[in-house]
Amino acid sequence: MGDRIEATLVRYEDDEALLAVRGADGREGLRLVPVSELGGYDLVEEGSADPALEAELKAWETPFPSWRPASERVAGALLGAALGDALGVRYENMSANRLSRFLPGDLADGMGFASDDTEHAAMTVAAIAEGGGDPARFARAMARRLRLWFAAVPPGVGLATLKSCARLCLGVPPERSGVFSAGNGPLMRAPVIGAAFDERENRLAHVRAATVITHRDPKALRAADAVSEMTALASSLYPGTMPTARQVLDLLRPGAAECAEWDGLVAKLAEAMDAGDSPRAFAVAIGHGRGVSGYIYPSAFVAIHAWWAGRGQAEAAIREALLCGGDTDSVAAVTGALCGATCGPDGLPARLLSAWRDRPLTVDALRRHAAALDGGPLPSIPWPLVALRNLAFLAWCVGVIARRALPPY
Numbered sequence: 001m002g003d004r005i006e007a008t009l010v011r012y013e014d015d016e017a018l019l020a021v022r023g024a025d026g027r028e029g030l031r032l033v034p035v036s037e038l039g040g041y042d043l044v045e046e047g048s049a050d051p052a053l054e055a056e057l058k059a060w061e062t063p064f065p066s067w068r069p070a071s072e073r074v075a076g077a078l079l080g081a082a083l084g085d086a087l088g089v090r091y092e093n094m095s096a097n098r099l100s101r102f103l104p105g106d107l108a109d110g111m112g113f114a115s116d117d118t119e120h121a122a123m124t125v126a127a128i129a130e131g132g133g134d135p136a137r138f139a140r141a142m143a144r145r146l147r148l149w150f151a152a153v154p155p156g157v158g159l160a161t162l163k164s165c166a167r168l169c170l171g172v173p174p175e176r177s178g179v180f181s182a183g184n185g186p187l188m189r190a191p192v193i194g195a196a197f198d199e200r201e202n203r204l205a206h207v208r209a210a211t212v213i214t215h216r217d218p219k220a221l222r223a224a225d226a227v228s229e230m231t232a233l234a235s236s237l238y239p240g241t242m243p244t245a246r247q248v249l250d251l252l253r254p255g256a257a258e259c260a261e262w263d264g265l266v267a268k269l270a271e272a273m274d275a276g277d278s279p280r281a282f283a284v285a286i287g288h289g290r291g292v293s294g295y296i297y298p299s300a301f302v303a304i305h306a307w308w309a310g311r312g313q314a315e316a317a318i319r320e321a322l323l324c325g326g327d328t329d330s331v332a333a334v335t336g337a338l339c340g341a342t343c344g345p346d347g348l349p350a351r352l353l354s355a356w357r358d359r360p361l362t363v364d365a366l367r368r369h370a371a372a373l374d375g376g377p378l379p380s381i382p383w384p385l386v387a388l389r390n391l392a393f394l395a396w397c398v399g400v401i402a403r404r405a406l407p408p409y
Helices: 035-040 051-061 070-091 096-102 116-131 135-151 159-169 190-196 200-212 218-236 245-257 260-275 279-285 296-309 314-322 328-343 350-354 363-374 383-403
Strands: 005-013 016-022 028-034 041-046
Touching: 016 035, 016 041, 028 035, 035 041, 070 116, 070 190, 070 218, 070 314, 070 328, 070 350, 070 363, 116 135, 116 190, 116 200, 116 328, 116 363, 135 159, 135 200, 135 383, 190 200, 190 218, 190 328, 200 218, 218 245, 218 296, 218 328, 245 260, 245 296, 260 279, 260 296, 279 296, 279 314, 296 314, 296 328, 314 328
Parallel strands: 005 041
Antiparallel strands: 005 016, 016 028
């Protein structure tokens, strides 16, 4: 059979097949593949394979809770978000057309600094560990970290986050510090929350606390909750396995009953998934052909579509997200988080992780943040060093902006 993989066909899911595949370690796990790709597998028989898979099949049909430990799920989402952020920050606010001429063949060549997307995700993980499952304690821990982060003068802060952090510094409590905005700031914090908790109630309570601390528009909570739940779904399955189109759309549809705009985006996403459209084509279809704005709805939907179109493969999906232009760091960060939740931390491209250049939030530091959820030491961030790093980041940003004045146009 050459390089064909031996697998048992469990059942069909729409135009995809759910297979039980034996890995190199001898362990069987579930994998969802398009029917068109079944030629690469040596199918043994139909029906369930090893009886030990029955529990995993049950988890597939009812995808929460996950069998993966919280630290592994969060490490995947956090590292994936960091990769998307650092790869996207160089191209932020560029039009899709011009960005396509700037993007290098090897994404590692475009690795930049991590922006607030990575910093907020890491602070969220640390606050979850400190909060111990209590949303009120989590909110207080998050507020303390946001004050320190704000004092380090981070460059490129969104206006809503800027105002909210100023209010926190003036003593406004975290449940009232947010401003009325539907910017995509809450998307920075939502994926790691979805990966951290098994229970829907816990996820929603923490997403709500992490959202209203900066953004109080109900749209912000709706989109952040959807991304959190999508991350929970992705991290609940066997590493490398994608959910079905039906699972993705069913997860998004509850919000459609409350918002006609959301309903329209879900319908457009369903059409794009069915047609096999690229994320760029989907962005055009929802009115963001020049670039995805910082509005939370299109940012969330384009990121979800890029993850889906890339089949959870981080490098391919992040590239697709970047080619949409606009708020590239945030959209690519959410895309990367979903990919990391899908494949786990060990499934992310080692070549891209080795190209990481930022300090003090190194790859190892991000892993330690995730390990704190399983009893590891609570991570600390040397904020005076962060302030110095922010000066270097600002100088780098000036250089990047100056480079844009040169060809290609």
